[in-house]
Amino acid sequence: MLNDALTQASWxxxxxxxxALMSLYESNYIRLGWLAGDLPRLAGAHRSHIEGDCDLLLTxxxxxxxxxxxxxxxxxxxxxxTVRCPDLRLRVYHDARLVEAELPPARTAETTAKVGxxxxxxxxxxxxxxxxxxxxxxxxxxxxxxxxxxxx
Numbered sequence: 001m002l003n004d005a006l007t008q009a010s011w012x013x014x015x016x017x018x019x020a021l022m023s024l025y026e027s028n029y030i031r032l033g034w035l036a037g038d039l040p041r042l043a044g045a046h047r048s049h050i051e052g053d054c055d056l057l058l059t060x061x062x063x064x065x066x067x068x069x070x071x072x073x074x075x076x077x078x079x080x081x082t083v084r085c086p087d088l089r090l091r092v093y094h095d096a097r098l099v100e101a102e103l104p105p106a107r108t109a110e111t112t113a114k115v116g117x118x119x120x121x122x123x124x125x126x127x128x129x130x131x132x133x134x135x136x137x138x139x140x141x142x143x144x145x146x147x148x149x150x151x152x
Contacts, residue, residue, distance in 0.1 A: 021123060024130050028099035030093070031137035036147045040094040042068065046147035048140075056145045057084070068092040072133075088133060100126075101133040 028038070036042055036058060043063060048056040054074040064067040069091055073084040089102045 018123070021126060022098065024127070024134060025093075025098035025100050028090075028101070028130060028134050028137065029097045031134060031141065032090070032092070032099050034141045035137065035145055039068070039092055039099075042070075046145050048145040050144050053143050053145070054148075056140055058147055061089075065096045066093065068094065082134070086132075086136070090133070098131070101129040103129075 006147055013105065022040045033039055035048070035056075036046070041058050042058075043057045045057070048058075050056075054076050055069075057073050057075055059071045060068060061071055071087065073087045073092055076083045076085060092098075093100070
């Protein structure tokens with residue numbers, strides 16, 4: 001099993017560089033692997049149910065040779081059905097062993113349309129999104145969530 005404690009760069013501090021962000025993406029890959037197993041072979045929709053916690057859903061949206069796009073969300077019971085939150089879109093880079101939390105598809109076009117976006121601000125936003133994902137993956141693993149090999 002991969003262990004993110006062996007990651008060389010210290011990424012737990014504030015982002016200082018592209019290298020630190022890539023180290024965070026590497027840790028995301030390792031932690032998602034704790035939950036889902038062999039990420040390059042992952043396909044379909046998966047549900048993890050733990051007594052006393054919300055169901056965790058993982059859906060493979062697109063799968064290619066070197067990348068996959070996944071949706072990861074909690075499913076909360078509500079009076080009128082269910083609510084999914086947080087609803088994260090993940091891009092998995094299989095060859096580099098990295099996972100990046102992306103903006104939702106509707107916001108991606110809006111963000112890229114803005115000209116002159118500050119690189120430092122973009123780095124900070126990516127850092128915040130991916131740090132949240134990293135902590136959430138760790139929390140889910142500690143709660144006992146795992147996705148079985150069979151798709152839902």
